[in-house]
Amino acid sequence: MIKILTPFEKISKQNRTLILLGWLVLLIIIWFATTSGEKHLFPSPAQVLVGFKDLYKEGLVVHIFNSLSLCFISIFLATVISLLFAYAWPIPVLKSISEFVTKFRFLPFTGLSFYITMVVHEARAMQVWILVIFLTTFLTTSLIAVIKDIPQEEFDHAKMLKCTRWEVLLQVIILGRIDYVIDVIRQNLAITWMMLVTVESIVVASGGLGFLIKNSDKFMNTGRIIALQIIILLIGLGLDAGINFLRKALFRYSKI
Amino acid sequence: MKHEYKETLLYVENLSVAYDDTIIIKDINLVEKDVIRDGVDSTGQVVAFVGRSGRGKSTFFKALTGLIPTNSGKILIRDFANNEPNAAKSVCEGDIGFVDQKYTLFRHKTVTEALKFSLRKTKLSNTEKDEKIKLYLKEWGLENCKDKYPNELSGGQRQRTAIIEQLFSSDQFIVLDEPFSGLDVGNIEEVKKSFELLGKSSDFNTVIFSTHDIELAIELAQTIYVIGHPTVNGKKENYGTIVAKYDLRDMGLAWKDYCDDHLKLSKEIIHQMMIS
Numbered sequence: 001m002i003k004i005l006t007p008f009e010k011i012s013k014q015n016r017t018l019i020l021l022g023w024l025v026l027l028i029i030i031w032f033a034t035t036s037g038e039k040h041l042f043p044s045p046a047q048v049l050v051g052f053k054d055l056y057k058e059g060l061v062v063h064i065f066n067s068l069s070l071c072f073i074s075i076f077l078a079t080v081i082s083l084l085f086a087y088a089w090p091i092p093v094l095k096s097i098s099e100f101v102t103k104f105r106f107l108p109f110t111g112l113s114f115y116i117t118m119v120v121h122e123a124r125a126m127q128v129w130i131l132v133i134f135l136t137t138f139l140t141t142s143l144i145a146v147i148k149d150i151p152q153e154e155f156d157h158a159k160m161l162k163c164t165r166w167e168v169l170l171q172v173i174i175l176g177r178i179d180y181v182i183d184v185i186r187q188n189l190a191i192t193w194m195m196l197v198t199v200e201s202i203v204v205a206s207g208g209l210g211f212l213i214k215n216s217d218k219f220m221n222t223g224r225i226i227a228l229q230i231i232i233l234l235i236g237l238g239l240d241a242g243i244n245f246l247r248k249a250l251f252r253y254s255k256i
Numbered sequence: 257m258k259h260e261y262k263e264t265l266l267y268v269e270n271l272s273v274a275y276d277d278t279i280i281i282k283d284i285n286l287v288e289k290d291v292i293r294d295g296v297d298s299t300g301q302v303v304a305f306v307g308r309s310g311r312g313k314s315t316f317f318k319a320l321t322g323l324i325p326t327n328s329g330k331i332l333i334r335d336f337a338n339n340e341p342n343a344a345k346s347v348c349e350g351d352i353g354f355v356d357q358k359y360t361l362f363r364h365k366t367v368t369e370a371l372k373f374s375l376r377k378t379k380l381s382n383t384e385k386d387e388k389i390k391l392y393l394k395e396w397g398l399e400n401c402k403d404k405y406p407n408e409l410s411g412g413q414r415q416r417t418a419i420i421e422q423l424f425s426s427d428q429f430i431v432l433d434e435p436f437s438g439l440d441v442g443n444i445e446e447v448k449k450s451f452e453l454l455g456k457s458s459d460f461n462t463v464i465f466s467t468h469d470i471e472l473a474i475e476l477a478q479t480i481y482v483i484g485h486p487t488v489n490g491k492k493e494n495y496g497t498i499v500a501k502y503d504l505r506d507m508g509l510a511w512k513d514y515c516d517d518h519l520k521l522s523k524e525i526i527h528q529m530m531i532s
Contacts, residue, residue, distance in 0.1 A: 157362070160323070162425055176362060179364075
């Protein structure tokens, strides 16, 4: 008993699972207990269950599909653009451009989306490009950080094997860190997912989970909002685990 | 055992390296020649560099291998592409192989892929390359690891792969920066075996390494250089240079079992290191 309260003590896998289950049960009890009265801010489990049912009837699956396809298209495009910026970073003449792109992550969302709405008129394309622009800044920042973290020994090793500077770029950065690209996507997935729901709630014309939240928000349907939050959280966690699995499955040498 | 000096393999003259205004190493001069022994098929050269930390050993190695530019001096190595006796060329990046303390390898290439990559600039045909790789994997005990990635190899296996890779790519010169640091007894034995294999495979193979283990340096090397801060006109300077050289071949201490004379030499080297 003392062991689980002592810092840095090692506990068995079984005990770890038991602790996790204990916290989950406690959370559910608190949820039931605090929402059993007449007035409560947080919706009760029953209200959330009703929320789930309503959402399902309103085409939840189609909305999830819409959100996921928006997520994948944006990540794909943003990754391709970010990789170009990141791979250009070691080239002196292009370094400033890559670094400049990373600074854009401090720009507010709304201002830029205003300009995008003026240029792009189709709702879906608008959502995609808002997301791509913002994601590119975050992904480029992370990818450049990956390159900066490569030990000098790896570059020296390539040079010692008579690699030209372009071969060093190809072998050490592009091929040598391709598994890190997947990990960078995984690490930025939380922010992608968060931005995606926000973008969908700003540009509501093409549905998605953000659109559903916006609708529920309007009618103060808290049960539905929590049901949606749970769905968004679970999909996010599922994507995170899926991408991590993909990295390990595709790259045997990847041990990040 | 009788030995004879032949062609010059490595010639370093007045080598100096400075970062901004700070001189790291200065006036390094050395000559290493090919040595032939009676009754021995091939004797590679093993040269050790010892010295206290911060005396410029790693900087010297990086300059020697062309990884960092020098401020003055020249480094010449035997030009094996030229059949003229004593033909020499200036060192370029990649001419002298370099194995760092971590035995860095390409993390995305298996042992076979890495060795194939290091042979890409040779004139061998694909079949010849495959045969050469197969032969080395067998000789160096790496047959079972041919399809493994660096993260799946043991320290000793990584080190052997790194050495073969550099041997394939460079011109018979290999520099190892502290190859024994952090290794257990078993791995140290493996590195020793690697040195032996290198020496046996060609007369021209020249292994240059740095170490803090003086006894190991005496056991393996035929020449030991001490790098330290020199005292010039009674004043101790702040740059590294060669302060002492011990040729174990001329001293009659090379290629023989450890004895009292080796112990005396060890004490002498430690003294040199302490005063520089």
